[in-house]
Amino acid sequence: FRMKADGSGQFYNSIWTEFTGAFMRLDDTVTFERFEAGDITFTNNVLYNFGKGGNDLDSILDIRAKDPALFAQHLRDNNDQIKDPQLRGISWSTDGGLDPRPAKDAAILTEAISLTDEFFTPVSFIGAFGDENWAAGWTALTEYGIFGDLDITGVSYLTNDQGLSLSVVNPVEYQGTVFVSLPESSPVKFDVFDLAGRNVIAMDFGQVASGKNSLNFDASNLQPGIYVAVIRTNRGGVSAKFIAQ
Known part of the structure; x- marks a missing residue:
């Protein structure tokens, strides 16, 4: 500035x-x-x-x-x-990765100070956005696919009809963590794809025990944006989106 x-x-x-x-x-x-x-x-x-x-x-x-x-x-x-404002997603690309709202548990949602000038509208949050993205739906950022509607608190969680489940801790930065629940012990292969369909991470976790398992992957080379994580096992496969920051 x-x-x-x-x-x-x-x-x-x-x-x-x-x-x-x-x-x-x-x-x-x-x-x-x-x-x-x-x-x-x-x-x-x-x-x-x-x-x-x-x-x-x-x-x-x-x-x-x-x-x-x-x-x-x-x-x-x-x-x-x-300090990190914990915005939901930052992106300059047409990948749906820009969500300028703070994460749902971000401290800045309640840290604004009040001003005595009645010209200003009182709000609780620091920055231009609280829970609502008022710029979505009518600006070029929406038209060109830059804006996304992202939720980076907790995990994204998906299952298939054979008892296999995958959850990805969001957002991912440097090291990612996935939780894989298996109905039985199985080999687990793990891939990450960008939104253009490129396979940017390919890993073989080997034989993984039944039950809930925490598995880590190196995300340090991922550019900021949205990715799709895919696991493949003897009980089929499951995919889940996550955000890299």
Whole structure:
């Protein structure tokens, strides 16, 4: 986010995420003086996943005038935090993987602060979306298939008529976990397909015991989006969708 010469603004209860560079750039001394005068403020915002910096506020800033530490201290003093907003899905592709709503158990659903100005509509959540995606159904994001209706709390759970069941813990990041329930001991083969039908993961778990089993797979090479997990056993196969972040 770049604040150019003599820029100003007040920002509350917002989510700032998925930037390739710094979170904030202030270009010159005049702009920084506007900040010192109180014309640029950030309050109760969630900051996450920037190309520049790490987990401390100083590192994600690009302040090109005076003392950058003053701006970082302003963020700390006003409860601006680096933390995962737990959005349901982030995608730039036409894979139905974008759902900007927070997960159902996300902390930011109840962390908004109230403002005294009656111009603003009071809400409980930080960001533009609560439980409802008001942009779905009428925008180009829906028309082009970018928006999805995702639920990443708990697991997706499917069964077949032979007593075989598969559940995938959502979302998946770095390492995925599937729970496979078998009516009898069986060899288990596991595949993951992207929405274009490409087989991106193929594993053989070997002989797996009857009952409920927890099995892990390496998801570190998966791009963000929606995938289909498939297991094949002596009792047939089951598939379930999951989200990679």
